[in-house]
Amino acid sequence: MINVLREMLSYPFLVRALTVGLLVALCASLLGVSLVLKRFSMIGDGLSHVGFGALAIASVVGIAPLYLAIPVCIAASFLLLRMSESTRIKGDAAIAMLSAGALAIGIMVVSMTTGMNTDVYNYMFGSILSLSAADATLSIMLSSVVLVLFVLFYPRLFAVTFDETFSRATGIPTRVYNAALATLASVTVVLGMRMMGALLISSLIIFPVLTAMRIGKRYLSVTLLSAAVAVAGFILGMVVSYVYEAPSGASIVCVNIVLFLLFAVAGAIRNAVTKK
Amino acid sequence: MSLIQVNNAAFRYDGKEVVSELNFKVERCDYLCIVGENGSGKSTLVKGLLGLKTPHSGEITFGEGLTARQIGYLPQQKESQRDFPASVQEVVLSGTLNSLGFRPFYTRAQRSNALAQIERVGMSQHKNAAFRELSGGQQQRALLARALAATQKLLILDEPIASLDPVAAADMYHLIEEINKHHGVTVIMVSHDPHAAAHEAGKVLHLEHRQLFYGSAADYRKSEIGKRFLGGESR
Numbered sequence: 089m090i091n092v093l094r095e096m097l098s099y100p101f102l103v104r105a106l107t108v109g110l111l112v113a114l115c116a117s118l119l120g121v122s123l124v125l126k127r128f129s130m131i132g133d134g135l136s137h138v139g140f141g142a143l144a145i146a147s148v149v150g151i152a153p154l155y156l157a158i159p160v161c162i163a164a165s166f167l168l169l170r171m172s173e174s175t176r177i178k179g180d181a182a183i184a185m186l187s188a189g190a191l192a193i194g195i196m197v198v199s200m201t202t203g204m205n206t207d208v209y210n211y212m213f214g215s216i217l218s219l220s221a222a223d224a225t226l227s228i229m230l231s232s233v234v235l236v237l238f239v240l241f242y243p244r245l246f247a248v249t250f251d252e253t254f255s256r257a258t259g260i261p262t263r264v265y266n267a268a269l270a271t272l273a274s275v276t277v278v279l280g281m282r283m284m285g286a287l288l289i290s291s292l293i294i295f296p297v298l299t300a301m302r303i304g305k306r307y308l309s310v311t312l313l314s315a316a317v318a319v320a321g322f323i324l325g326m327v328v329s330y331v332y333e334a335p336s337g338a339s340i341v342c343v344n345i346v347l348f349l350l351f352a353v354a355g356a357i358r359n360a361v362t363k364k
Numbered sequence: 365m366s367l368i369q370v371n372n373a374a375f376r377y378d379g380k381e382v383v384s385e386l387n388f389k390v391e392r393c394d395y396l397c398i399v400g401e402n403g404s405g406k407s408t409l410v411k412g413l414l415g416l417k418t419p420h421s422g423e424i425t426f427g428e429g430l431t432a433r434q435i436g437y438l439p440q441q442k443e444s445q446r447d448f449p450a451s452v453q454e455v456v457l458s459g460t461l462n463s464l465g466f467r468p469f470y471t472r473a474q475r476s477n478a479l480a481q482i483e484r485v486g487m488s489q490h491k492n493a494a495f496r497e498l499s500g501g502q503q504q505r506a507l508l509a510r511a512l513a514a515t516q517k518l519l520i521l522d523e524p525i526a527s528l529d530p531v532a533a534a535d536m537y538h539l540i541e542e543i544n545k546h547h548g549v550t551v552i553m554v555s556h557d558p559h560a561a562a563h564e565a566g567k568v569l570h571l572e573h574r575q576l577f578y579g580s581a582a583d584y585r586k587s588e589i590g591k592r593f594l595g596g597e598s599r
Contacts, residue, residue: 125448240468247458250450251439257414258462258514259433305494306451 089327096330104224105216105283109322109336111231112280116289117296117318118238119273121311122249124297130183131168131270132290135277137187138164140286141194142278143211148201154226157278164190165270191286214285214337216326227279234272241268246307284337295344296321302348302355321347365427366391367518367550368413373422375408381420382408385574390518392428395544395551397565397581399558399593404571406554410520413552430518433462436511438521441503450495452506456482459513481509484547485539501532508539518550519543525560537564558593 096102123132139161146156164186171182198208210217219227238245247255248265256262273293281289296318297310304310325340332339366389374384383405390396400406411417412424414435436459459481460474482491485505490498495506504524511519521540525533541564544551555561561568561581568584570577570593577589584590 243458243461243464243468243470246450246454247461250448250455250458251442251445253416253439254437254459254510255461256416257435257437257439257520258459259415259431260461301447301449305449305497306492307449307454310449 092327092331093323096326101217101219102330104221105219105336106323106326108219108224108227108231108279109216109283109326110319111228111235112276112283113292113296113318113322113340114315115231115234115238115272115276116280116292117314118235118311119269119276120293120297121300121307121314122245122269123273123293125249126252128172129290129294130180131165131172132273132277132293134168134183134187134190135161135165135274136281136286136289138190139274139278139281139289140211141190141197143281143286144194144198144208147207148197153282154223154278157281158230158275161274161278162271165274166267169266169270210285211282212285212287213335214281214283214288216283216329216336219282223282230275231279234275237268237272241265242311245269250307284340285335288337288341291341291344292318295341295348299344299348299351302351303358317344317347317351367394367426367428367430369425369427371423371425373412373419373424375405375412375417376420377408381573383571383573384421386422387575388569388578390550390552393544393548393550395541395564395566396553396569397561397567398552398554398569398571399556399561400571400576401556405573406556406571407522409571410522410552410554413520434515434517436513436515436517436519438504438507438511438519438524440522440526441507445495445503447496451492452482452487452495452498452509453478453491455495455506456509456513459510462514478509478513481512482506484512484543485509499532500527500529501535504528504532504536505539508536508543512543512549516547516549518552521551521553523554523556525555540564558590562590562594 123129139157142157142160143153146153168183168186244265247260248262252262277289280292284292296314299317300310300313304313321344322340325343326336328334328343329336329339368390370386370388373386375382386409398406398409408417412419414437457470457475457478460470460477463474464470482488485508487502487505487509490502495503498506524540525536528536540551540553543549553565562585565581568577568579568581569575570589577584577587585594
């Protein structure tokens with residue numbers, strides 16, 4: 089394992105991918121705590137599909153993909169937030185509609201112009217090779233900003249996650265923090281999408297939290313555990329991907345499934361022991 | 365001047381009048397119970413008092429330096445809170461968020477305030493316990509502590525005993541009374557149970573899309589409407 093890692097680190101492009109991936113996995117798992125507990129998991133999924141549409145269009149028009157996808161995803165996240173708050177339209181159905189729509193538009197644009205090439209394939213299923221040096225620098229900067237903001241907003245995010253009505257009643261501008269959460273999530277999804285693929289990126293948001301919740305009982309412990317699970321899952325997944333020459337996104341998700349099952353068993357055993 | 369004065373207020377939802385002709389006052393140290401059946405406009409009025417909904421006509425004025433920010437609130441419990449991973453301390457501490465200002469993290473004063481409120485509702489031995497593993501009554505106590513951590517002026521309790529067994533409900537009523545009488549916190553309790561209104565609170569506001577009764581609990585027990593809803597019981 090150590091030897092494989094050392095070998096991987098001897099390739100500059102892999103070092104780049106590992107750095108970006110680690111930061112993005114960390115961001116996704118931290119934001120995921122709020123998103124999952126607020127019942128916003130589907131928003132992460134919706135965002136990735138919108139992101140795919142935006143990336144596809146950007147690659148056809150010839151704009152740097154991140155510059156188009158990030159603003160489009162932020163705009164979409166506000167829309168998704170409004171949809172899930174609205175009681176009149178069914179929130180989950182609206183999100184499903186938007187994500188399928190964005191995916192379809194992306195595919196149409198690509199197939200009518202360049203055709204389904206490896207670029208598009210990479211956006212769907214992820215590839216670590218698609219990361220240029222300039223992209224990597226931007227990704228590292230943006231994900232560091234997301235991490236810093238997460239830490240600075242931690243008490244506020246807890247409050248709006250646990251009980252939005254109470255927070256609003258006591259004068260907390262919950263809409264601002266919801267918007268902040270959506271913005272941070274959008275940036276994270278777009279950054280992680282090319283490594284994980286549009287179809288798998290939401291797993292980085294959802295899996296670590298759910299895994300951490302099998303064992304953690306306090307918010308802080310779930311948050312820290314979720315970050316640890318995400319980092320471990322990412323590194324192990326990359327090793328698996330390297331050794332078996334499998335796509336990185338799918339490898340990471342598979343490792344996360346195993347971690348989830350291990351934690352679930354551990355949690356069940358602990359509950360059984362404490363009940364006695 | 366009263367803490368809250370409501371003059372001829374009316375609320376609408378989607379253009380339809382939900383509750384109207386509201387005229388009442390809340391004085392400092394009052395214990396007011398807003399009673400009425402489901403859908404009678406209680407929750408809408410609470411939203412109005414909390415500043416989450418503006419009245420369509422009439423007005424709500426706050427006196428004695430009270431602002432909407434200084435109202436502690438005990439909401440009805442949501443399904444999503446049942447499996448929420450958080451300790452009692454984390455939950456109560458989040459009540460002090462409105463005094464955080466521009467600082468990113470809680471101060472020592474806020475932490476000790478949270479601990480004091482946990483002590484006040486008798487939950488000190490559970491301060492590190494997981495919220496989701498507490499009994500219904502303990503969860504309500506923790507949420508009451510959070511409301512107290514937010515403010516000492518006014519508490520609005522929305523159906524505080526709705527999901528509690530009789531013993532836990534009696535405990536909760538006792539605790540509310542103590543906070544009102546001994547600590548001088550003004551309490552507005554929402555309930556669908558007229559008996560609770562008549563026997564726990566000092567003042568009663570009975571709603572049924574409009575104001576059917578407003579006055580002291582003693583008068584409520586003697587009134588036509590009170591007798592009707594209390595089922596002929598007279599004490």
